[in-house]
Amino acid sequence: xxxxxxxxxxxxxxxxxxxxxxxxxxxxxxxxxxxxxxxxxxxxxxxxxxxxxxxxxxxxxxxxxxxxxxxxxxxxxxxxxxxxxxxxxxxxxxxxxxxxxxxxxxxxxxxxxxxxxxxxxxxxxxxxxxxxxxxxxxxxxxxxxxxxxxxxxxxxxxxxxxxxxxxxxxxxxxxxxxxxxxxxxxxxxxxxxxxxxxxxxxxxxxxxxxxxxxxxxxxxxxxxxxxxxxxxxxxxxxxxxxxxxxxxxxxxxxxxxxxxxxxxxxxxxxxxxxxxxxxxxxxxxxxxxxxxxxxxxxxxxxx
Numbered sequence: 001x002x003x004x005x006x007x008x009x010x011x012x013x014x015x016x017x018x019x020x021x022x023x024x025x026x027x028x029x030x031x032x033x034x035x036x037x038x039x040x041x042x043x044x045x046x047x048x049x050x051x052x053x054x055x056x057x058x059x060x061x062x063x064x065x066x067x068x069x070x071x072x073x074x075x076x077x078x079x080x081x082x083x084x085x086x087x088x089x090x091x092x093x094x095x096x097x098x099x100x101x102x103x104x105x106x107x108x109x110x111x112x113x114x115x116x117x118x119x120x121x122x123x124x125x126x127x128x129x130x131x132x133x134x135x136x137x138x139x140x141x142x143x144x145x146x147x148x149x150x151x152x153x154x155x156x157x158x159x160x161x162x163x164x165x166x167x168x169x170x171x172x173x174x175x176x177x178x179x180x181x182x183x184x185x186x187x188x189x190x191x192x193x194x195x196x197x198x199x200x201x202x203x204x205x206x207x208x209x210x211x212x213x214x215x216x217x218x219x220x221x222x223x224x225x226x227x228x229x230x231x232x233x234x235x236x237x238x239x240x241x242x243x244x245x246x247x248x249x250x251x252x253x254x255x256x257x258x259x260x261x262x263x264x265x266x267x268x269x270x271x272x273x274x275x276x277x278x279x280x281x282x283x284x285x286x287x288x289x290x291x292x293x294x295x296x297x298x299x300x301x302x303x
Contacts, residue, residue: 007165007179007188008198009298017293019184019240021285025275026236027229028282029268031084032154032177032201032246033075034115034208035101036091038064042120048159064250068098071253076104078258082265087279089115089154089177089246092138095145106146111278113177114138116156123159131161135171151280154178154201166191175283177201183232183241185286187295195287199279200242204228207251218260225264233271242282243268 021028038061052060079086088105090112095102105112116123117134126134135153143149153168154177165176169190176188179198188196203209205228210216216224225245232241252261269276 005162008181008186009189009302011182011186011294011298011301013183016184016239017290017297018238019286019290021240021275023275024273026240026273027233027271028240028242028275028277030087030242030244030277030279030282031079032089032244032279033072033079033086034089034119034154034246034248035068035072035094035105036064036089036115036119036248037068037094037097038118038120042118048122048124048157067248067250067253068094068101071249071251072101073104074253074255074258075247075249076108078262078265080108081262082269082276084265084269084276085110085278087111087113087152089113090142091115091117091119091156092141093117095141099145102145111152111280112142112146112148113150113152113154113279114142115154119156122157123155123161123164126161128163128167131163131167135167139171151175151283152177152199165189165196169194169196174287175199175279177244177279183235183243184239185242185282185290187291187298195291197283197287197291199244199283199286201244201246201279202228203246205244206246208246208248211251211257218257221257222260222264226267229264229268233273236273244279 085108088110092114117137123131139150151173152175153173155164158178160178165188168176170192175197177199180203183200185197185199188198190196205225210221229243232243235241268274
């Protein structure tokens with residue numbers, strides 16, 4: 001096995017070609033709701049168990065189901081309040097389970113990108129034919145249900161194979177959310193030499209990490225989001241940055257968390273230099289205007 005998968009080159013943050021977002025904005029801001037479906041008794045994967053207890057592990061299953069039944073609708077109304085179009089990290093099977101959610105998102109012109117079929121089915125151990133099948137299914141199912149062809153990918157439960165990025169680019173996708181290595185879009189190396197990039201998606205700002213792993217309070221989460229924004233907004237004056245807030249409706253949609261989070265959204269969107277956008281729009285703009293400059297700069301530093 002290689003020590004480095006070779007997906008990208010080292011590229012120091014300082015002294016890169018300057019990025020300016022549309023209309024002179026300095027920070028691209030996007031919100032990525034993970035709209036997921038978890039199976040109560042998924043097919044077993046020998047490398048990872050979906051649930052820690054023996055089946056049926058009803059508690060974590062039903063806890064996540066709260067998001068689709070209750071939390072999503074609260075979260076959607078909150079994003080409406082600030083005119084934020086969500087970029088949905090979608091468990092594609094949710095199209096069959098809860099079409100009402102999909103329709104509500106379509107009506108709001110939200111973006112859809114794939115988060116696999118279910119968040120309880122992992123890519124570990126998949127052969128190429130199996131991985132192609134889930135990519136093809138995602139493209140076809142989302143397009144049939146929403147009219148959109150997906151451009152982005154966040155692997156189910158962040159699980160991959162050594163060929164994932166190559167296959168995504170081959171099928172015409174343009175960005176991945178599975179790399180957490182930068183605060184600006186960066187080129188990703190793929191086998192077919194297509195233009196493919198990483199759009200920053202944050203684990204640090206992710207409500208799943210802050211609430212479920214770090215046990216952070218809603219008020220402290222607001223402080224963290226504001227501090228993160230302040231730094232990226234300041235640096236964005238020199239060269240455009242990206243801030244993503246990944247959300248899970250079963251977490252942020254809890255009654256006591258929603259209004260503190262609204263304070264953070266109000267703070268971020270009130271700044272003039274913020275481009276409130278989607279993952280697809282960030283990728284498209286950067287690929288069209290900065291991919292070549294980035295690739296040339298990386299190549300020049302390597303010589």
